[in-house]
Amino acid sequence: MSVGAELGIVGGSGLYELPGFEQAATLRPDTPYGVPSSDIVVGTLGGRSVAFIARHGAGHRLAPHEVPYAANIYALKSLGVTRLLSVSAVGSLQEQVAPRTFCVPDNLIDRTVARERSFFGNGAVAHVSLADPFCPAFSAQVVEAALSASELGVTAGGTYVCIEGPQFSTRAESELFRGWGASVIGMTAFPEARLAREAELCYACLAMVTDYDVWHTEEDVSVELVVANLLAMASDVAGIVAALASLDSHTCDAGCGHALDDAIITAPEAIAKDVWERLGPVAERYRHERPTA
Numbered sequence: 001m002s003v004g005a006e007l008g009i010v011g012g013s014g015l016y017e018l019p020g021f022e023q024a025a026t027l028r029p030d031t032p033y034g035v036p037s038s039d040i041v042v043g044t045l046g047g048r049s050v051a052f053i054a055r056h057g058a059g060h061r062l063a064p065h066e067v068p069y070a071a072n073i074y075a076l077k078s079l080g081v082t083r084l085l086s087v088s089a090v091g092s093l094q095e096q097v098a099p100r101t102f103c104v105p106d107n108l109i110d111r112t113v114a115r116e117r118s119f120f121g122n123g124a125v126a127h128v129s130l131a132d133p134f135c136p137a138f139s140a141q142v143v144e145a146a147l148s149a150s151e152l153g154v155t156a157g158g159t160y161v162c163i164e165g166p167q168f169s170t171r172a173e174s175e176l177f178r179g180w181g182a183s184v185i186g187m188t189a190f191p192e193a194r195l196a197r198e199a200e201l202c203y204a205c206l207a208m209v210t211d212y213d214v215w216h217t218e219e220d221v222s223v224e225l226v227v228a229n230l231l232a233m234a235s236d237v238a239g240i241v242a243a244l245a246s247l248d249s250h251t252c253d254a255g256c257g258h259a260l261d262d263a264i265i266t267a268p269e270a271i272a273k274d275v276w277e278r279l280g281p282v283a284e285r286y287r288h289e290r291p292t293a
């Protein structure tokens with residue numbers, strides 16, 4: 001493919017386009033994992049080649065459990081993306097993580113129940129490490145960009161609980177998650193983080209804190225409240241993404257780009273040709289680099 005990008009941005013609720021983005025091409029690829037959420041817009045931002053995709057589709061038509069996460073990441077990987085920033089709206093589980101601030105989480109708890117969570121299967125088994133689902137170095141750059149481009153405040157670190165949704169959580173669940181020490185709650189980081197790791201991308205999340213989740217009895221979370229705060233934060237998000245794009249690429253020492261090393265347990269010669277082909281760019285180098293493949 002002649003069009004390419006190094007930095008991928010998945011825009012969540014409240015981020016459907018990027019101001020200042022010089023668009024060069026609009027792509028609508030088909031992948032073995034389906035069609036991505038939206039057209040993929042490729043261009044330059046801050047002097048860097050960037051690919052942008054709207055997670056919930058044009059007009060926000062896809063619920064969190066309907067997002068074609070695998071298709072999105074497969075398509076971005078095909079374009080050459082090595083770093084993926086997830087922008088997503090979250091609720092706060094901690095008093096000090098205030099609405100209308102940002103959080104760059106450093107870990108995840110998966111409470112989703114019915115989502116395709118791996119590129120592998122069908123005779124190709126892989127077990128990647130997910131101990132630290134976010135790239136530390138890339139996340140540090142996201143924090144740096146947030147501090148330089150916004151005055152809203154950013155919490156560096158914290159655990160993101162990903163629920164299935166689309167309903168918000170119950171008060172009992174919210175208290176349970178607080179008891180687990182989690183900081184924020186959202187609906188999209190899984191399986192995105194799993195698939196980004198399998199695709200060997202450096203993955204980080206810029207979480208927009210829109211509300212206190214329902215443990216906080218002052219005002220229960222509603223779409224109206226979330227949208228009002230998303231709108232209030234939108235221009236800051238655009239500034240942060242532009243600042244991130246203009247930073248020099250980080251040096252990853254966490255091994256994100258080699259996540260599949262020693263992870264594919266199936267003997268390469270036992271993996272059928274059509275299975276390799278379905279995996280495509282995700283496992284390309286293992287197909288060809290392994291001496292017995």
Ligand SMILES: [Zn+2]
Nearest residue numbers: 135202252256
């Ligand atoms: Zn990394």
